[in-house]
Amino acid sequence: MAIRDDFPILKREVNGFPLIYLDNAATTQKPQIVLDAMNEYYTSSNANVHRAVHTLAGEATEGYETCRQQLKNWFNAERVVMTSGTTEAINLVAHSWGRANLSAGDVIVLTEMEHHSDIVPWQMLAEERKIELRYIPVLEDFTLDMDIYAASLEGAKLVCVVHTSNVLGVRNPLEDIIQMAHANDTLVLVDAAQGVPHERIDFQECGADFMAFSAHKMCGPTGIGALLIDSEVFETMQPFMGGGDMIETVTVDGSTYQTDEHKFEAGTPRIAEAVGWSAALDWMSKLDLKKEHQRLIKIARWVAEQLRTMGMSVYGRHEELDSAVVSFLHPTIHSEDLAHLFDSRGFAVRTGHHCAQPLLNRLGIASTVRASFYLYNTIEEAQLFIEQLKEITERFG
Amino acid sequence: MTYPKDLAELIEEFQEVDDKMERLEMVFDMADEVVPYPPEQWNNDSKVQGCQSEAHVHVEIDDGKVLLFSGADAKLVQGLMGILTIAINGSAPAQALLLSADFAEEMGILNSLSPSRSNGFRNMFDKVMKEIREFV
Numbered sequence: 195m196a197i198r199d200d201f202p203i204l205k206r207e208v209n210g211f212p213l214i215y216l217d218n219a220a221t222t223q224k225p226q227i228v229l230d231a232m233n234e235y236y237t238s239s240n241a242n243v244h245r246a247v248h249t250l251a252g253e254a255t256e257g258y259e260t261c262r263q264q265l266k267n268w269f270n271a272e273r274v275v276m277t278s279g280t281t282e283a284i285n286l287v288a289h290s291w292g293r294a295n296l297s298a299g300d301v302i303v304l305t306e307m308e309h310h311s312d313i314v315p316w317q318m319l320a321e322e323r324k325i326e327l328r329y330i331p332v333l334e335d336f337t338l339d340m341d342i343y344a345a346s347l348e349g350a351k352l353v354c355v356v357h358t359s360n361v362l363g364v365r366n367p368l369e370d371i372i373q374m375a376h377a378n379d380t381l382v383l384v385d386a387a388q389g390v391p392h393e394r395i396d397f398q399e400c401g402a403d404f405m406a407f408s409a410h411k412m413c414g415p416t417g418i419g420a421l422l423i424d425s426e427v428f429e430t431m432q433p434f435m436g437g438g439d440m441i442e443t444v445t446v447d448g449s450t451y452q453t454d455e456h457k458f459e460a461g462t463p464r465i466a467e468a469v470g471w472s473a474a475l476d477w478m479s480k481l482d483l484k485k486e487h488q489r490l491i492k493i494a495r496w497v498a499e500q501l502r503t504m505g506m507s508v509y510g511r512h513e514e515l516d517s518a519v520v521s522f523l524h525p526t527i528h529s530e531d532l533a534h535l536f537d538s539r540g541f542a543v544r545t546g547h548h549c550a551q552p553l554l555n556r557l558g559i560a561s562t563v564r565a566s567f568y569l570y571n572t573i574e575e576a577q578l579f580i581e582q583l584k585e586i587t588e589r590f591g
Numbered sequence: 592m593t594y595p596k597d598l599a600e601l602i603e604e605f606q607e608v609d610d611k612m613e614r615l616e617m618v619f620d621m622a623d624e625v626v627p628y629p630p631e632q633w634n635n636d637s638k639v640q641g642c643q644s645e646a647h648v649h650v651e652i653d654d655g656k657v658l659l660f661s662g663a664d665a666k667l668v669q670g671l672m673g674i675l676t677i678a679i680n681g682s683a684p685a686q687a688l689l690l691s692a693d694f695a696e697e698m699g700i701l702n703s704l705s706p707s708r709s710n711g712f713r714n715m716f717d718k719v720m721k722e723i724r725e726f727v
Contacts, residue, residue, distance in 0.1 A: 209611045528665040530643045530711070531619070538611035546643045561643055590619070 211540030219566035231473035261468035283406030283421035289434035357389030363519030414474035418467035490518035518567035605698035624673030628660035642711030650722035
């Protein structure tokens with residue numbers, strides 16, 4: 195198993211059992227190449243970026259900007275702003291574009307499927323600016339109500355939609371959502387945190403105006419992410435954070451700002467993390483992601499079928515483009531107890547509301563157990579997971 | 592720290608068990624040790640915030656002694672409540688306040704007691720102690 199061999203953490207034991215890591219929708223593990231790149235950066239090239247003329251500063255700048263260029267290539271995007279992650283990227287849009295373009299009575303369309311990161315910034319802005327928020331309901335088949343979506347677009351300035359649900363794994367019909375929004379002169383922000391790990395997205399082809407995602411869900415480091423911005427929209431946007439690196443000139447009377455992506459990158463950026471993310475992108479570019487995704491969704495579908503057979507309630511549909519996330523509830527064992535029991539046998543699964551409380555409210559539940567599969571997971575691990583659940587059910591159910 | 596005798600014995604019992612699943616099972620069994628706080632009495636004041644499960648506690652002082660009522664829908668949480676009940680019920684409030692939350696870690700039940708959104712036990716323990724403090 196060549197892929198697994200690249201991940202040193204997968205060799206460890208947890209509570210005396212081999213680790214089976216199934217919490218990939220929360221964060222993915224890092225291949226050795228990422229760990230080496232970050233270590234090498236701090237060992238040999240650590241310096242601050244963009245200003246100094248010395249050799250180390252040049253190397254650090256090159257490392258940081260190489261990541262941006264790689265992201266531009268990977269996503270076919272003209273403007274890539276480096277952020278601390280998806281959450282900061284969305285907050286950036288709310289503060290910069292939102293404050294400049296939205297006022298009392300304006301409408302933002304959200305969905306009930308959103309992660310809190312794509313709800314709370316808009317609620318804060320709505321309170322400040324008296325903006326109306328409209329939520330698209332989730333139907334019983336775990337998809338968005340597209341009829342209500344169509345009706346909600348009237349008067350809307352922005353649509354915020356999650357590419358792929360972190361709870362359900364459902365991949366939304368973004369192409370239709372974006373096309374319908376644009377026909378209404380409405381901009382679209384896509385929260386692609388769960389989408390980019392599984393799908394190669396062409397930003398310009400998909401037509402979104404903003405797309406936010408994090409490195410750590412695609413084998414990169416924590417603490418770094420990106421916001422892709424349509425180049426025309428980008429030109430209209432002003433900085434939202436002030437500080438070093440984002441300025442052109444500063445005098446006691448006022449400041450002027452950079453005009454490229456740096457205008458949004460105040461302060462010393464995440465240099466080592468960018469270097470690590472570059473390495474992760476290099477590593478991923480050697481894989482056939484489409485083929486890997488087909489393998490993973492097949493595993494998820496098999497797990498979901500097994501769970502249903504065992505009497506579990508499964509939340510999701512696991513179609514071709516969905517992510518390999520399986521959320522479920524045991525009929526008698528509480529989700530929190532189940533997660534602890536799994537942990538006692540080396541399995542890492544997630545429980546709780548997954549930062550998507552409106553969705554769970556719609557589903558009429560307070561939490562789920564979530565097993566999420568990624569590149570290094572195997573069908574054998576999925577089988578062990580099901581076997582473990584059978585054993586737990588027999589003993590505790 | 593020095594624990595009350597009953598709790599110290601429990602900690603020792605737990606430490607003798609290597610298998611974590613078995614330790615969890617032992618905690619589940621402690622769920623019966625709570626003085627029940629029936630779900631129909633659960634309210635916003637009794638709710639333990641930041642807990643993944645629905646967990647409720649209510650403290651009274653009866654004849655100068657702590658009386659903890661508690662209940663949760665997750666067995667692990669209610670089991671921990673049972674252990675806490677053994678540790679503090681019947682103690683003078685000032686005595687109960689000497690207890691630290693570390694016992695759950697020492698028993699090898701929880702991996703970390705650091706405050707976090709998923710640390711229901713920590714939140715439950717802090718809420719109980721806060722309520723006892725109000726009586727001192």
